[in-house]
Amino acid sequence: xxxxxxxxxxxxAQVDRxxxxxxxxxxxxxxxxxxxxxxxxxxxKGVDGYVRAPEAQERFARHLVDAHILFDMPPLHMLPVRDLxxxxxxxxxxxxxxxxxxxxxxxxxxxxxxxxTTARGVHAVPLAEFAMMAILMHVKDLPRLRADQADHRWERxxxxxxVGKRVAIIGAGEVGGRVADVCRFHGMRVAAMSRTLxxxxxxxxxxxxxxxxxxxxxxxxxxxxxxxxxxxxxxxDGMIDRxxxxxxxxxxxxxxxARGSVVDEGALIEALQARRxxxxxxxxxxxxxxxxxxxxxxLPNVLISPHxxxxxxxxxxxxxxxxxxxxxxxxRDEPERMRNRFDMEAGY
Numbered sequence: 001x002x003x004x005x006x007x008x009x010x011x012x013a014q015v016d017r018x019x020x021x022x023x024x025x026x027x028x029x030x031x032x033x034x035x036x037x038x039x040x041x042x043x044x045k046g047v048d049g050y051v052r053a054p055e056a057q058e059r060f061a062r063h064l065v066d067a068h069i070l071f072d073m074p075p076l077h078m079l080p081v082r083d084l085x086x087x088x089x090x091x092x093x094x095x096x097x098x099x100x101x102x103x104x105x106x107x108x109x110x111x112x113x114x115x116x117t118t119a120r121g122v123h124a125v126p127l128a129e130f131a132m133m134a135i136l137m138h139v140k141d142l143p144r145l146r147a148d149q150a151d152h153r154w155e156r157x158x159x160x161x162x163v164g165k166r167v168a169i170i171g172a173g174e175v176g177g178r179v180a181d182v183c184r185f186h187g188m189r190v191a192a193m194s195r196t197l198x199x200x201x202x203x204x205x206x207x208x209x210x211x212x213x214x215x216x217x218x219x220x221x222x223x224x225x226x227x228x229x230x231x232x233x234x235x236x237d238g239m240i241d242r243x244x245x246x247x248x249x250x251x252x253x254x255x256x257x258a259r260g261s262v263v264d265e266g267a268l269i270e271a272l273q274a275r276r277x278x279x280x281x282x283x284x285x286x287x288x289x290x291x292x293x294x295x296x297x298x299l300p301n302v303l304i305s306p307h308x309x310x311x312x313x314x315x316x317x318x319x320x321x322x323x324x325x326x327x328x329x330x331x332r333d334e335p336e337r338m339r340n341r342f343d344m345e346a347g348y
Contacts, residue, residue, distance in 0.1 A: 134281030163187030
């Protein structure tokens with residue numbers, strides 16, 4: 001019988017569901033006393049600075065050694081070593097995130113033969129909701145409404161509509177696709193950046209334009225909203241550079257639900273300070289937590305979200321569903337049916 005170790009915090013109800021699905025096939029190990037207290041529902045990391053007692057650390061390490069399957073990869077600083085020797089029997093890891101390329105690189109998983117499946121798609125709905133909230137905040141001029149309310153000022157005016165406005169979605173994966181769906185529902189025109197989609201495939205998805213990185217600055221300059229959804233890879237690191245940022249119009253909204261490292265943050269701050277970009281909603285930043293002295297905190301045309309736009313109450317249930325499906329595929333020796341297999345060459 002295979003051993004599956006749930007190595008990060010998970011609600012008891014989800015553990016019970018997984019154990020029921022694994023009964024007689026996989027021994028599921030979950031020992032909450034080995035894991036840090038959670039900060040919020042759906043927290044996969046736990047409180048900062050958590051240190052296990054020596055006996056608990058030894059027990060945690062033994063479970064890793066015995067594991068054939070890991071539900072989530074523990075944070076790197078909690079691993080006994082920074083290579084795969086901590087889990088010599090490991091066959092498969094189901095992560096609770098999509099952006100796991102840096103962890104795979106750090107642990108040398110690329111050529112290890114270990115299967116990795118991600119949580120790609122699980123977070124698409126809440127991330128798209130966050131993006132649409134940000135776009136509506138800007139287009140409907142929420143700051144002015146709040147200011148007028150605070151001043152008890154009733155002053156009618158003509159506003160804007162999303163109908164006919166253009167959104168550039170940088171990354172046409174599952175999150176980007178969901179953002180596109182929500183934007184199209186509101187009458188927006190969609191341009192999507194992709195390395196693989198053809199124009200015909202884009203038309204089938206309802207995209208008005210499919211473009212490549214070579215046209216990124218042009219499309220950004222022609223758009224009312226720019227939404228980043230790309231994974232962080234060596235190719236996307238710093239993709240939104242000074243040239244792209246300079247092309248963005250002063251009335252546009254910029255939304256980052258990808259990774260902070262995709263953007264030249266210094267150049268973004270300069271553009272926002274000079275009002276060369278109308279509004280930015282940032283769920284991610286180059287350094288997290290965002291340093292207290294970052295100018296981003298105090299800019300009136302910036303909304304900061306603490307990398308939480310994807311975290312909703314339903315998240316772990318969806319990840320558990322994904323885990324159970326993939327576990328069944330693995331046990332049936334049908335790895336090709338496993339969802340969200342990480343592409344070691346592409347980095348996502």
